[in-house]
Amino acid sequence: MASMAAISRGLLKRRGIVRSPAAVAGLGARSMASWFGHVEPAAKDPILGVTEAFLADPSPDKVNVGVGAYRDDNGKPVVLECVREAERRIAGHLNMEYLPMGGSINMIAESLKLAYGEDSEFIKDKKIAAVQALSGTGACRLFADFQKRFLPDSQIYIPIPTWSNHHNIWRDACVPQRTFRYYHPETRGLDFASLMDDIKNAPNGSFFLLHACAHNPTGVDPSEEQWREISHQFKVKNHFPFFDMAYQGFASGDPEKDAKAIRIFLEDGHLIGCAQSYAKNMGLYGQRVGCLSILCEDELQAVAVKSQLQQIARPMYSNPPVHGALIVSTILGDPELKSLWLREVKGMADRIIGMRKALRDNLEKLGSPLSWEHVTNQIGMFCYSGMTPEQVDRLTNEFHIYMTRNGRISMAGVTTGNVGYLANAIHEVTKSA
């Protein structure tokens, strides 16, 4: 491994950071002179900037279908009952000592059961290196940094399109990015043929980022058959599959079903990596709870890999936050609470599936000339409407409807109260398309 100094120099060079000499000017002056006068205002985050704009809008009709946070049918954020109960049990009883660098052992154990299966032989044989991470973002970042450190010549193949922050994560980890085709704009479904081509044409042993279920932003998932073909081709090409699973349970309502893609790959003998998040499926958004796991050949390797993942976490935040992890392990470790959770997750998924149907029905009733099948074909929190940025701008400016400019609608923000208004507005801006 390179020396610390070399790592530091290399990091900046690879990030392509250009320093402005302007900072040097005028530093002889005291007081209000600034070393940071040259700093440019950063562009707003495309997703989080939407909610900011929404909050600033005074219109009573405004609708937020931007950020992917679940809302109930009254448009209110939800704290799950199982979470409230878990918090009641935790408050006042436990201390707040540092977790180990790798995080909560219990939370990790429960997370692995969810992703790999209750009776997974890999868990029994201790072949999985796993650490608690700062939700899905943190899990992806730990993996990206780990990938850079131990396979410095590797790249990451990212689907088109993907969650915008994926690009930021691998860029800041200094891992070069390639893309593979995924979404088919004409069908608003999966471009399976192109996807398979890109898998075949990538150099052997390439790293691929796959959304395990409920693809963000398109809501388009491969079918089980298609996953099997993808897995087979990955074996042929010896590619590394890294799964970002941010919506387990949230897609179909059944966590086991939503983990199908991962289980297929495991059956086929792939040594996968997996990022899990409890932001959506347990509504723990702001708690930042997640898990990064890497399946290894044996226990020894798993121990080594875990120790190295910890070495990446230590200079970033030392050890992960305890509260959210306690909530997760309290719920998943108690059969009654876990049962309650499963019912609540299904409830959330069912409401979204219901809203998809309602939105499509409304658009069809309005006599839209376009096909809206994709609204019910797609799965998970998001609907990739197919609207253009210009049409989205009209929705915002004329109708006070907020979404990201790629036409992604967060179905979680749709309610029986606003679905009619939303359908109307969408019809207005698309009817002459």
Add this chain to the structure above:
Amino acid sequence: MASEDHSHGGSVFANVTQATEDPILGVTVAYNKDPSPMKLNLGVGAYRTEEGNPLVLNVVRRAEQLLVNDPSRVKEYLPITGLADFNKLSAKLIFGSDSPAIQENRVATVQCLSGTGSLRVGGEFLARHYHERTIYIPQPTWGNHTKVFTLAGLSVKTYRYYDPATRGLNLEGLLADLSAAPSGAIVLLHACAHNPTGVDPTLEQWEQIRLLMRSKGLLPFFDSAYQGFASGNLDADAQSVRMFVADGSECLTAQSYAKNMGLYGERVGALSIVCGSADVAVRVESQLKLVIRPMYSNPPIHGASIVATILKDREMYHEWTIELKAMADRIINMREQLFDALRAKGTPGDWSHIIKQIGMFTFTGLTSEQVTFMTTEYHIYMTSDGRISMAGLSSQKVPHLADAIHAAVTQH
């Protein structure tokens, strides 16, 4: 060259070797394995009561209950920069509520993951936007500092700090080394209760350091992990930071609530950048978001909510200051007891540094051989540099520790 030479189906990470154990955490691992009833853990820096138990402050428990019983509370994502109230209150805590920098809106504050996270985000920001890429850290310093700044993209140099001969500050060496630093270089300063030595500059010495740094245009980056924990007084422990901010210049500050509010595992902290103007502060904050978003998107809500609840309520704030002073006083008391015990035994050497040093740690001056001896013969665990965590000591155990030091010093 994306493909690897591993056999088909083997792991791409087969070449990954086991990382060496963290020296500080390794001490606790060894301690836990020891079956001796006499054992004493003076390793990791987490506060312990007289009974040797972790402590959750009463005021923290109260804040927790308020939060859990409030049905209107939700778990939504915080903004990238964290909880706004928390940020404002944290800035006031370290800079003083009457600080001109705050009143002039020149401070950009973002919630981060405790001290570590604040240092890392600050370091990354500097590596991207500051013209000087070198940071000077004191010798010795907290073991994680070098890695944090290196991975942030800075190159790390050291300046002399601790004088083993006096077990105090090597001011001459410090000033000489900072004088030799390139203009504009970043300098890491422990705001109070230096870790691991417990040696802090006096106010007069801080003034000398400040003048030198200003004359060379060096950029201060304060690590404030023990505000209130060192002397027992929050304002006194922030004097060094406030002196620097008072002359109108820029600096960075990393704050942690791990020790002073006992929120260790909740990972609560804040990074503040004091800028030359309000306009610069706005732009700086926007760039900090770009560092944070690809790291973890936004910070955890729970710990920051507890802190904000306490800091914004006058009565709870007051209760906190009392509990904080009690922790600091217990540690000061342990220092006095240990010093008295060694003096009573006539242990050779000058042990006054035990009561002169401040904060959680004492740099005993024991050699690594002496430390090993104390572990093997007396089951006393500390890091091999001779650093002991006073927080791990109790009145009951002082005689045992004094015996061990005495034996180590006279037999080695």
